[in-house]
Amino acid sequence: MVEILSLGRFHLHQNRPDLRRWVPAFLSSHKTLFTVLWLAAFASVFIWQRNAVVGGFSFLRWGVASRPIPRLRPVAFNLTDFGGVGDGVTLNTEAFQRAVYAISKLGKKGGGQLNVPPGRWLTAPFNLTSHMTLFLADDAEILAIENEKYWPLMPPLPSYGYGREHHGPRFGSFIHGQNLKDVVITGHNGTINGQGQAWWKKYRQKLLNNTRGPLVQIMWSSDILISNITLRDSPFWTLHPYDCKNVTIRNVTILAPIFEAPNTDGIDPDSCEDMVIEDCYISVGDDAIAIKSGWDQYGIAYGRPSMNILIRNLVVQSMVSAGVSIGSEMSGGVSNVTVENLLVWSSRRAVRIKTAPGRGGYVQNINYRNLTFDNVRVGIVIKTDYNEHPDEGYDPKALPILKDISFIGVHGQGVRVPVRIHGSEEILVRNITFQDMSVGLTYKKKHIFQCAFVQGRVIGTIFPAPCENLDLYDEQKRLVKRSMSQNVTDIDYDF
Numbered sequence: 323m324v325e326i327l328s329l330g331r332f333h334l335h336q337n338r339p340d341l342r343r344w345v346p347a348f349l350s351s352h353k354t355l356f357t358v359l360w361l362a363a364f365a366s367v368f369i370w371q372r373n374a375v376v377g378g379f380s381f382l383r384w385g386v387a388s389r390p391i392p393r394l395r396p397v398a399f400n401l402t403d404f405g406g407v408g409d410g411v412t413l414n415t416e417a418f419q420r421a422v423y424a425i426s427k428l429g430k431k432g433g434g435q436l437n438v439p440p441g442r443w444l445t446a447p448f449n450l451t452s453h454m455t456l457f458l459a460d461d462a463e464i465l466a467i468e469n470e471k472y473w474p475l476m477p478p479l480p481s482y483g484y485g486r487e488h489h490g491p492r493f494g495s496f497i498h499g500q501n502l503k504d505v506v507i508t509g510h511n512g513t514i515n516g517q518g519q520a521w522w523k524k525y526r527q528k529l530l531n532n533t534r535g536p537l538v539q540i541m542w543s544s545d546i547l548i549s550n551i552t553l554r555d556s557p558f559w560t561l562h563p564y565d566c567k568n569v570t571i572r573n574v575t576i577l578a579p580i581f582e583a584p585n586t587d588g589i590d591p592d593s594c595e596d597m598v599i600e601d602c603y604i605s606v607g608d609d610a611i612a613i614k615s616g617w618d619q620y621g622i623a624y625g626r627p628s629m630n631i632l633i634r635n636l637v638v639q640s641m642v643s644a645g646v647s648i649g650s651e652m653s654g655g656v657s658n659v660t661v662e663n664l665l666v667w668s669s670r671r672a673v674r675i676k677t678a679p680g681r682g683g684y685v686q687n688i689n690y691r692n693l694t695f696d697n698v699r700v701g702i703v704i705k706t707d708y709n710e711h712p713d714e715g716y717d718p719k720a721l722p723i724l725k726d727i728s729f730i731g732v733h734g735q736g737v738r739v740p741v742r743i744h745g746s747e748e749i750l751v752r753n754i755t756f757q758d759m760s761v762g763l764t765y766k767k768k769h770i771f772q773c774a775f776v777q778g779r780v781i782g783t784i785f786p787a788p789c790e791n792l793d794l795y796d797e798q799k800r801l802v803k804r805s806m807s808q809n810v811t812d813i814d815y816d817f
Contacts, residue, residue, distance in 0.1 A: 408441020446472035458512020481616030481624035485533035495539035521557035534558035583607030593626035610638035621653025682720035695734030735762035745775030754778030
């Protein structure tokens with residue numbers, strides 16, 4: 323189902339050769355892949371920073387006429403048809419609302435397309451509708467109004483029972499959708515800009531009484547495609563699909579300052595099913611990707627897992643949290659996740675699974691393949707004591723299950739601690755596999771492959787040498803040496 327959206331009239335990305343985000347999945351050599359991905363990451367950051375100096379003007383398109391906007395629906399409108407003015411000052415909320423209302427009447431005819439021409443289109447938050455394509459032209463930028471009085475308040479998410487930062491209502495997202503079907507957000511790499519700086523400052527100064535809103539949030543919806551756009555400076559989480567099915571996110575750049583932009587996660591699949599995230603570049607102030615499924619007793623009661631998720635061909639950076647995380651809000655369960663062809667560079671952590679007593683749920687059947695770490699403090703992290711709870715109503719005896727997790731093809735350089743798996747007596751990490759691993763280190767202490775309460779295996783020779791908790795197998799997967807104890811603990815958080 324997920325791949326349906328990449329076919330036919332939705333197959334837009336092949337017409338836009340965006341080398342800074344394209345990561346060739348077909349490369350079999352990890353060294354070649356590492357080189358190409360590193361160059362892509364460097365080029366992306368260089369281009370972003372150079373454009374930012376001149377207020378977003380793109381040197382790559384200097385003197386080149388804007389490309390014609392393809393017509394992807396039977397009916398297409400321009401925002402200017404509804405009175406839109408792209409001067410960065412005029413408030414265009416009514417223009418967006420009128421356009422969406424017009425498209426909402428066209429569902430039986432195949433829907434409608436709203437073209438956002440080049441310009442800076444300031445607006446308050448607005449909603450999408452079913453059978454809609456929102457198309458951002460070259461040099462089009464939708465700007466979120468900074469004044470919080472324009473942002474609506476919404477009830478807490480049912481699987482969280484709490485606004486996430488505050489009790490009570492939360493701010494809605496800048497671009498929002500609920501109970502929708504067949505929605506496309508795409509373009510010629512136009513930008514949706516949350517102008518989050520004012521929100522970050524108020525958050526740090528504790529001046530907000532409600533949880534900040536995401537940049538784009540789509541809830542209880544299906545058949546969603548988001549491609550060929552840039553999302554930047556979200557007030558809170560950037561792209562948050564919630565309880566959605568059949569979602570494709572492709573060729574998307576997500577940017578926020580790597581420091582001083584709190585909780586600006588890149589993409590947070592939350593209780594989602596059948597999802598592909600591919601060919602993206604993400605550099606933000608929290609997790610680049612965080613897979614979630616609800617928080618403690620609220621997530622257990624809501625009972626919607628995140629499952630069947632493919633993440634591939636990404637370049638990501640996170641100096642505060644991790645490149646790709648699962649949890650810590652995973653109480654509805656997370657299963658059948660594949661992460662492959664991933665470069666994490668200049669980051670605090672590369673890939674992480676985090677949970678705690680009280681979460682319940684499970685994280686199982688998680689497969690990581692062809693990971694490259696460049697200048698990462700900790701490469702692989704599994705943490706079972708992430709004790710942050712919505713309220714005192716959680717059950718500390720609701721213990722999560724962590725099992726069937728594999729890491730095959732892990733390479734890179736400049737890594738301080740390659741593996742830190744911190745299970746516990748209550749939460750044992752079971753059936754974990756390492757194969758084809760060679761990571762260049764920057765630290766020479768003894769316990770650089772750290773384990774506690776872990777059961778699993780190593781296939782073949784890996785570097786650095788694994789912890790004592792794991793069984794050893796040869797390349798033909800024949801048992802060579804069985805671990806004497808899975809409970810050995812050599813976790814050292816001092817480095």
